[in-house]
Amino acid sequence: MACDRCKNQAAYTRKYSGEKLCSQCFSKSIVKKTAKTISKYKMIKHNELVAVAVSGGKDSLALLKVIHEMSLTHNFKIKVITIDEGIPGYRNEALEIVKKVCLELNVEYKIYSYKDLFDLTLDEALDLRENEKTSSCSMCGTFRRRAMDYAAKDIGADVIATGHNLDDTLQTFVINMLSGDTTKVGWMNPDTAVNSLRKIKPFCEIYESEIVFYAFTNDIPFQSEPCPHMNEGIRTDIREFLNLLESQRSGIKNNLYQSIIKVSEVMKNSNSNTKEKTNCEKCGSECTGNVCSVCILVSKLKSNQT
Numbered sequence: 001m002a003c004d005r006c007k008n009q010a011a012y013t014r015k016y017s018g019e020k021l022c023s024q025c026f027s028k029s030i031v032k033k034t035a036k037t038i039s040k041y042k043m044i045k046h047n048e049l050v051a052v053a054v055s056g057g058k059d060s061l062a063l064l065k066v067i068h069e070m071s072l073t074h075n076f077k078i079k080v081i082t083i084d085e086g087i088p089g090y091r092n093e094a095l096e097i098v099k100k101v102c103l104e105l106n107v108e109y110k111i112y113s114y115k116d117l118f119d120l121t122l123d124e125a126l127d128l129r130e131n132e133k134t135s136s137c138s139m140c141g142t143f144r145r146r147a148m149d150y151a152a153k154d155i156g157a158d159v160i161a162t163g164h165n166l167d168d169t170l171q172t173f174v175i176n177m178l179s180g181d182t183t184k185v186g187w188m189n190p191d192t193a194v195n196s197l198r199k200i201k202p203f204c205e206i207y208e209s210e211i212v213f214y215a216f217t218n219d220i221p222f223q224s225e226p227c228p229h230m231n232e233g234i235r236t237d238i239r240e241f242l243n244l245l246e247s248q249r250s251g252i253k254n255n256l257y258q259s260i261i262k263v264s265e266v267m268k269n270s271n272s273n274t275k276e277k278t279n280c281e282k283c284g285s286e287c288t289g290n291v292c293s294v295c296i297l298v299s300k301l302k303s304n305q306t
């Protein structure tokens, strides 16, 4: 089976398009598609410093490789930020991989922990919950967004790049719809600048399965140990459901993604997204009330500490 682009031996078939590609042409196509997404949504501007959020998983390490390659020929700089949630036995392997890859690429990196920022590790915070209505991932996500904002500001970045892929976008959309949270759908548009610090997802138009193959074919080392909290939320069920649909009807994920972009475009312009921004009385972060949701969460958890 020959590559459709160069006639070398093909290593990957894109089911939704029928295209057959060798490893090199496949990798080039991923870099090209990422560059196209970045340019379409004007994700990175000249002279900007991009904080690449690298967890040590395949998506973020693949993003680091692609964006590092682009930074060599384009007018922007990158630094890596890594968030340590404080989940015993889970993050250590990832932190070692991040350090190793950054040293190889000669990219500066800095690690920020929940413990340093909030005086609580994720596991400590979970133990202090009143009940399990707030899932591990939702609490972790609240802390992570704040930690990333802090880290990006700390290194003087203009923009934060995360490795979220097309599948992540679909899953988040379904979760928001199932929980009746249509406001968040507006925030999903890649064109939306919610805070002064821009958040970009350069892989948002690429299937997770293609990122996996990219990481594999480029020998990118990534964390093998899954987070112990991974299967507690509904995301895994939705992920499996969407994968099942895609395996029966190739391209269905792409169709859903295009629909999400159109719906989020409408939602982002609707009134429900125009709450006035203020600054938190306690930490100064941008929020919509007097005290931000993170400060409220942390003080509530601390009050449960004996």
Ligand code: SF4
Pocket: 085, 136, 137, 138, 140, 141, 227, 228, 229, 230
């Ligand atoms: S799976 Fe959930 S708890 Fe684990 S690191 Fe990811 S968001 Fe945090």
Ligand SMILES: [Zn+2]
Pocket: 003, 004, 005, 006, 007, 008, 021, 022, 023, 024, 025, 026
């Ligand atoms: Zn080829």
Ligand SMILES: [Zn+2]
Pocket: 280, 281, 282, 283, 284, 285, 291, 292, 293, 294, 295, 296
């Ligand atoms: Zn605050």
